[in-house]
Amino acid sequence: MKNFLLRQYWMLLIVLMIALFLINISVGSVPIPLKDSVVTLFGGNPENPVWRNIIIDFRLTKALTCMLAGGSLALGGLLMQTLFRNALAGPDVLGLSSGASLAVAMLVMAGTFATSLITGPFAIALAASFGSGLVLLLVLAVAHRIKDNASLLLIGIMIGAAASSLVSVLQFTSRSEDQHYFLVWTFGSMGGLSWPEIAMLGAVFSVGFILSLVLAKPLNAWLLGDNYATALGIQIGKARILIILCTSFLAGSVTAFCGPIAFIGLAVPHLAKLLINTTNHKILVPGTVLAGASVMLLCDTVAQMPGSSFVLPINAITSLIGSPVVIWVIVRNKKIRT
């Protein structure tokens, strides 16, 4: 039993995630005591009946969104880092979030739409899904023709760059209020999702998570390179398409509902690998998901600026936490290689 705990200590991340979840729910412009938060979550009545509405209608949906988005993005990042055997890959290297951004930018800025009916959150989610879906088809077509992963990585980044520059052109030619609307979307947001939207996010995450666990064998084998993986009987062509699809849906759904969230997908897998210290994806996949959910909850809690009514954009916080981690990974890798 003790041995089991030692080997499976990554499960402590569950405790961490639950703690961060409760803290996240308790803080905000209206501070709610932890005790009342817990009571409300278990169906009881808090001291102040207004707290109940705040928790159920606003904070619970936001905390769940954080966990699903953080888990999805971190998992997508892990899959890409393994597929490309590149520590600096993330879920956005395939150019999906750039595609989503372009579609949203077109919706928001390409005319007088901003004031019309179309620009609700749901329309934006639809546009983002459409944009990332289109890029996904492009990437799959390329992946089918080009078997070399390094080339695929470069092509993904090129597609992303092209989409980004189109966004810049749109920004340059559009009205300032539309620009502002788009800018706010790029900041990312964890709040304001309806329950059906959360259910959708949860469904995509569940499928992606289970698929990743089933893919643990090819993912592990990939660490030895394409040739060794094939020699071990892995059908790498099939596995590659499944990994790309899985990552696309995970990252695409988050971008659609929460905007382009930076750095979580890149930084969290490294954090998880540090904590867990294994290369086995059977453990890395759930571990990375838990770490992603925890980090996202933490970032959102910090973004709330507890005690004030001021909320920082979530992307500012994720990058603030992400950058030092990426720098650290580069420094550490250099040490290992020599």
Added chain:
Amino acid sequence: MKPQQNHSDTAVLLVNNLTVGYKSGSTTNVLLENLKLVLHQGELVCFMGPNGIGKSTLIRTLAGLQPPIAGSILTPSQSTNSKREEIISVVLTDRITALNMTVLELVTYGRYPYLDWNLKLNDHDEAFVEQAIKQTRIETLIEKKLYELSDGQMQMVMVARALAQDTPVVLLDEPTAHLDLNNRVEIMNLLRNLAHDSGKTILVATHELDLALQTADTIWLTGKNKEIITGIPEDLVLNGTFDEIFQFKGFDLKTGKVSHSAWRNTVIALSGDGHAYLWTKNALERNGYVLDENKGLPVSIFSSGEGIVWTFNDTTHTSLQQLLAELSR
């Protein structure tokens, strides 16, 4: 189990009119053509030839990692529903980049062809992993991370991974490259023992001429006309095939020595025997002297319990260095 050659019933791998190379776009780059080869059970085959001639390409094609341009590869002794990864395991020159893995994890990869998605090892799998670790004598390394290993240890671990796969055929692509003499000998000895004692069929692409000549049961030699010449090492040495392919410059394969020019024009009559004689001959020839049994300056070697002494011109020398200094005066 002794290697049994020229017995078609021990053939584990049959290569029929195989052509290997690369297709890129509409152009086809053929490296080796119309190969007809057999690998027998319990045989150690060394595959030799200059760089860039297609050795790695043939190994990858045999292992099913790239498609052949033409021809077929058959495994007659195996049941038809055996998968390629259950018959052939490989050690490639590809570098492992996931260095944060432990040695045990890497060896366990050998069992992947037999595991389902849940990757759960049964007792049978564990036994093969344990045996592979024992055979390669890496018991003390299993908890180490890959980045802690030396090049020689890393190669042993890669061999262990291939052994854990428990395949009748093991293909190795230059497993001894970049290793020191001791590690090279250790790996070649291990491979020979595996072939002869465990009945595995082992194909090694290597540049280690001396080791290959002393350990291989069969040599595959390639280098011209996109073909592979096969035979036992001694035949290929004596019929000049090695000389033809490698175009040795200043190396006489039949004596196994680097050829020296006798630039001193001094003939020495050396008397003595055993290792001392051989190494004295080596030292003298290396320094440009000609040796003749019957005439020339007399040098004698005497071995005693206290060591070896050389006498020349009534003076006695306790080292070859002293003798050479005296001779050159």
